[in-house]
Amino acid sequence: EDQVTQSPEALRLQEGESSSLNCxxxxxxxxxxxWYRQDPGKGPEFLFTLYSAGEEKEKERxxxxxxxxxxxxxxxxxxxxxxxTYLCAVxxxxxxxxxxxxxxxxxxxxx
Amino acid sequence: xxxxxxxxxxxxxKEGQNVTLSCEQNLxxxxxxWYRQDPGQGLRLIYYSQIVxxxxxxxxxxGYSVSREKKESxxxxxxxxxxxxxxxxxxxxxxxxxxxxxxxxxGEGSRLTVL
Numbered sequence: 393e394d395q396v397t398q399s400p401e402a403l404r405l406q407e408g409e410s411s412s413l414n415c416x417x418x419x420x421x422x423x424x425x426x427w428y429r430q431d432p433g434k435g436p437e438f439l440f441t442l443y444s445a446g447e448e449k450e451k452e453r454x455x456x457x458x459x460x461x462x463x464x465x466x467x468x469x470x471x472x473x474x475x476x477t478y479l480c481a482v483x484x485x486x487x488x489x490x491x492x493x494x495x496x497x498x499x500x501x502x503x
Numbered sequence: 504x505x506x507x508x509x510x511x512x513x514x515x516x517k518e519g520q521n522v523t524l525s526c527e528q529n530l531x532x533x534x535x536x537w538y539r540q541d542p543g544q545g546l547r548l549i550y551y552s553q554i555v556x557x558x559x560x561x562x563x564x565x566g567y568s569v570s571r572e573k574k575e576s577x578x579x580x581x582x583x584x585x586x587x588x589x590x591x592x593x594x595x596x597x598x599x600x601x602x603x604x605x606x607x608x609x610g611e612g613s614r615l616t617v618l
Contacts, residue, residue, distance in 0.1 A: 416591070423617065426606055435507075435609035436546075436592055479545070481607075489534065489553060491607060493545035499533075 395419055396482050398494035405501050408469045413478055413497045414484040421485035427456050428479040430496070436479055439465075461469050470501045509594050509610035516581070516588065516617050524579045524613045526594035533599045535577035536607065540591040549592075552577055553599060581590060581615060589617045600602045 399414045415425070424443050428436035440449040442458040444495045453474065455466040465478055477498050481491040504599045510600045516522045528535065534553050540547040548561030552571040566585025571577055577596075591614050595607040 401543075412614045428609075433557050433612070433614075435509075435595075436607075437612045438606045438608065481546075490548055490551065493538075493547075495543060 396480065396492050396494040398480055398497050400497060401495070402498040403468075403500070405467075405470055405499070407462070407471055407501055407503045410466070410468045410470070412463060412467070413465040414493055415465070415480035417482045418461075419482055419484035419492075420488060423483045423485060425458055426481045426483070426491065427463070427465055428481065430477045430479055432477075439478075467499070470499075472501050472503050475499055475501050506520075507594055507596055507610035509613050511609065512613060513617045514613060518617060519583045521580055521582050522615065524581070524592055524594075524611060526577045526579065527575055528577075528594075528596045528608075529575060530596055530598075530609070531574070532610060533574070534597050535571070536597075537561075537567075537577070537579045537596065538570065538593045540593060540609060540612075546593065549579065573605040579585075586594060588593070590614055590615060595601035 395418050420484050426441050427439040430436040440456040445460045447458050453468050454486045457464045476498045479480050479496045510525045520542040526556040535547040540546050547563050549567050552558035558571050566578045590611050593612050594610045597605045597607045
């Protein structure tokens with residue numbers, strides 16, 4: 393059973409069309425939830441860490457939020473350069489020092 | 504600049520050969536990790552190391568081996584026992600914080616293709 397699930401698998405947006413990506417998790421004892429951006433053929437680039445329900449972080453057009461069972465990555469007025477795969481990862485007490493990753497959401501923003 | 508360097512970026516291997524992927528970091532991080540990425544799947548943990556001369560198996564360690572002789576270096580060997588080694592391999596490191604989790608920093612990856 394997947395413990396970190398991202399949806400949708402792929403998302404196509406027009407430039408300027410805001411939307412949200414979802415990361416749901418079933419772990420207990422969350423220590424941290426991480427969002428990454430990955431461009432094709434590159435390593436993931438760190439975006440945000442969220443530690444507790446209710447926490448929010450922002451960076452340019454991206455805003456990450458966290459509840460007890462899921463996190464959202466909101467993209468406001470996206471641009472073509474926001475096209476990438478967005479990964480979320482969870483660290484929990486039951487995993488020790490390991491992070492568990494979701495499969496990612498492939499975002500394409502067309503001009 | 505501080506960062507993680509993986510080499511080679513592309514590698515081709517014949518069946519039955521062992522290959523070693525290099526990972527070097529100058530971030531002074533204690534912990535280092537190797538992940539495998541396949542299309543449509545999340546990153547899967549192969550091995551990780553929290554300290555020099557110690558490492559633990561991840562979720563898919565069979566057919567792989569590692570060493571951690573220096574803090575800066577964590578090479579991964581893909582052995583002939585790995586049945587499906589064609590994949591994108593990512594090395595990462597992070598600072599081990601007493602108060603909570605620290606984020607992973609990744610290298611640019613190595614793409615291994617078995618001919």
